[in-house]
Amino acid sequence: MSDDxxxxxxxxxxxxxxxxxxxxxxxxxxxxLVAHLYDAAEAGELAEAMxxxxxxxxxxxxxxxxxxxxxxxxxxxxxxxxIDLVPLIGxxxxxxxxxxxxxxxxxxxxxxxxxxxxxxxxxxxxxxPLALAWSILVLGILESRTGSTPGKRLLGLTVVTETGLRxxxxxxxxxxxxxxxxxxxxxxxxxQLWGERRRxxxxxxKTKVIAQRGQREPQAIPGLPPAVL
Amino acid sequence: MPKxxxxxxxxxxxxxxxxxxATLDLLRRELARGTAELAVLSILSSGRRYGYELLxxxxxxxxxxxxxxxxxxxxxxxxxxDAGHVIxxxxxxxxxxxxxxxxITPDGHRHVALLRAEWSGLVNAMQELLTTFGEGQP
Numbered sequence: 573m574s575d576d577x578x579x580x581x582x583x584x585x586x587x588x589x590x591x592x593x594x595x596x597x598x599x600x601x602x603x604x605l606v607a608h609l610y611d612a613a614e615a616g617e618l619a620e621a622m623x624x625x626x627x628x629x630x631x632x633x634x635x636x637x638x639x640x641x642x643x644x645x646x647x648x649x650x651x652x653x654x655i656d657l658v659p660l661i662g663x664x665x666x667x668x669x670x671x672x673x674x675x676x677x678x679x680x681x682x683x684x685x686x687x688x689x690x691x692x693x694x695x696x697x698x699x700x701p702l703a704l705a706w707s708i709l710v711l712g713i714l715e716s717r718t719g720s721t722p723g724k725r726l727l728g729l730t731v732v733t734e735t736g737l738r739x740x741x742x743x744x745x746x747x748x749x750x751x752x753x754x755x756x757x758x759x760x761x762x763x764q765l766w767g768e769r770r771r772x773x774x775x776x777x778k779t780k781v782i783a784q785r786g787q788r789e790p791q792a793i794p795g796l797p798p799a800v801l
Numbered sequence: 802m803p804k805x806x807x808x809x810x811x812x813x814x815x816x817x818x819x820x821x822x823a824t825l826d827l828l829r830r831e832l833a834r835g836t837a838e839l840a841v842l843s844i845l846s847s848g849r850r851y852g853y854e855l856l857x858x859x860x861x862x863x864x865x866x867x868x869x870x871x872x873x874x875x876x877x878x879x880x881x882x883d884a885g886h887v888i889x890x891x892x893x894x895x896x897x898x899x900x901x902x903x904x905i906t907p908d909g910h911r912h913v914a915l916l917r918a919e920w921s922g923l924v925n926a927m928q929e930l931l932t933t934f935g936e937g938q939p
Contacts, residue, residue, distance in 0.1 A: 603891075604852065606898075607899065608853050610898055615857070621853075625871055634875050634876060637879050
């Protein structure tokens with residue numbers, strides 16, 4: 573049984589690493605898998621059960637509820653983006669204010685273009701690249717580690733693969749690269765015009781943004797600290 | 802030492818048998834997928850069960866004809882839970898490790914009654930069809 577316990581523990585750890593979303597949901601999915609595997613071990617059928625489940629990743633796709641969760645609406649996604657892109661919005665407003673003060677015609681779009689023009693101030697040469705680095709790299713890393721960004725967390729949204737699993741870092745960064753295209757970044761949202769809930773880069777990276785269902789008050793799992801639930 | 806021609810015939814028979822078994826497996830999986838909801842709710846109608854217990858009951862039914870695996874069972878249980886047809890509770894009941902028990906709800910009872918009626922109608926219709934146009938009928 574000690575060998576079985578070790579096998580179950582290794583399998584469950586790898587399983588949990590594939591899951592996305594709040595720690596509470598991951599703990600609950602892991603608890604259900606572990607209970608299933610211990611029952612299989614007690615029946616002397618652990619090897620068969622693991623064989624049927626396949627890799628920890630394929631098992632994670634079976635036990636996660638993210639696979640069938642509803643997709644986030646465009647309203648929810650735009651609200652989350654508004655919160656996440658505060659630095660980029662702030663820089664854009666500052667650029668507009670500076671152009672108004674200079675008395676020149678306003679030539680700023682959102683997202684601001686990264687193209688460098690000689691004679692531009694520190695806002696364009698440092699502010700815009702820093703805000704884009706936040707929007708693409710920092711938020712991409714956060715999404716890969718937690719499945720969420722500050723804005724998505726507030727709206728109860730999670731980024732997952734098409735099978736409901738955690739998205740790798742590269743895909744998390746790539747799905748945000750449209751911000752580099754300046755105002756052309758809005759083309760990424762075109763599918764929303766005909767009712768689709770995924771951006772072009774969501775499709776390219778095989779990801780989706782899901783809305784967590786109305787949370788029922790989760791029942792505590794006996795033997796697990798309530799803090800993680 | 803067998804003749805080469807006999808080897809060839811045995812190989813051909815072996816691969817035909819493998820293909821037949823693969824087709825049968827596929828057919829059983831398809832049928833299991835279509836009937837899993839009715840099977841799970843029918844078992845739960847008799848009392849609450851935990852996941853592995855359900856799986857063993859399903860796999861043991863009809864000498865293993867119902868080819869249901871974890872890949873069918875757990876997504877189905879979660880779907881039924883979201884639809885309000887079953888409710889899940891964690892209970893330890895003196896054990897070191899808790900188990901997640903699934904029980905049917907009043908809404909689930911109404912749903913399974915509907916599924917049973919549909920299933921009976923389908924079985925009767927198929928029986929009638931097979932009797933009328935069965936093998937050997939002109």
